[in-house]
Amino acid sequence: MHSVNDITLTTKETILANEAATLACGKRFAIILTPGLVVYLHGDLGAGKTTFVRGVLHGLGHIGKVKSPTYTLVEPYVVELNAVSSYNIYHFDLYRFNSEEEWDAAGFRDYFNPQSICMIEWPEKAEHVLPEPDIHVQLSLFKAGRKIQLSAGSPLGKACLKKL
Numbered sequence: 001m002h003s004v005n006d007i008t009l010t011t012k013e014t015i016l017a018n019e020a021a022t023l024a025c026g027k028r029f030a031i032i033l034t035p036g037l038v039v040y041l042h043g044d045l046g047a048g049k050t051t052f053v054r055g056v057l058h059g060l061g062h063i064g065k066v067k068s069p070t071y072t073l074v075e076p077y078v079v080e081l082n083a084v085s086s087y088n089i090y091h092f093d094l095y096r097f098n099s100e101e102e103w104d105a106a107g108f109r110d111y112f113n114p115q116s117i118c119m120i121e122w123p124e125k126a127e128h129v130l131p132e133p134d135i136h137v138q139l140s141l142f143k144a145g146r147k148i149q150l151s152a153g154s155p156l157g158k159a160c161l162k163k164l
């Protein structure tokens, strides 16, 4: 049994001096990800959440664009592990989400499954429908750059963060 304190002890903090550092941090984070994870991305408008996800997707071999899902609410990506297996990454931006009925109607519930990783900007906009997070990523302004804090929300998240 893991107590809440036990989980939250795993917190990592780093200063990101510029955009390239946020991208590089996302790339390092990509290595510890495992299908089934739910990652909440916290931080104000312009804090660097989408930039971080861009780094994650680049780290996983995605070479196309990573656009902000501000209007679509979610952008799907496929990560090819090898010739026969792959998993999905769903990048949500829920800033404009305002109807809980829409959650099921849009099929978002099904996006959360053991074969996918969900990374969610503005999770607080859909807190009543979202599954609990395994990892919290908090971005904030720090001098001319940003500060990032990673913390676990579940035993699975804690096990992943230990690998960083």
Ligand SMILES: Nc1ncnc2c1ncn2[C@@H]1O[C@H](COP(=O)(O)OP(=O)(O)OP(=O)(O)O)[C@@H](O)[C@H]1O
Pocket (backbone or CB within 6 Å): 016, 017, 018, 019, 020, 021, 022, 043, 044, 045, 046, 047, 048, 049, 050, 051, 052, 068, 093, 121, 144, 145, 146
């Ligand atoms: N470490 C950093 N230092 C300085 N600027 C950064 C850093 N990381 C990202 N940025 C810049 O911050 C700006 C906003 O980034 P981004 O779009 O990722 O924010 P966001 O948190 O996703 O915002 P929103 O809530 O509006 O979706 C971009 O211009 C990006 O280049």
Ligand SMILES: [Mg+2]
Pocket (backbone or CB within 6 Å): 049, 050, 051, 068, 093, 121
């Ligand atoms: Mg964004």
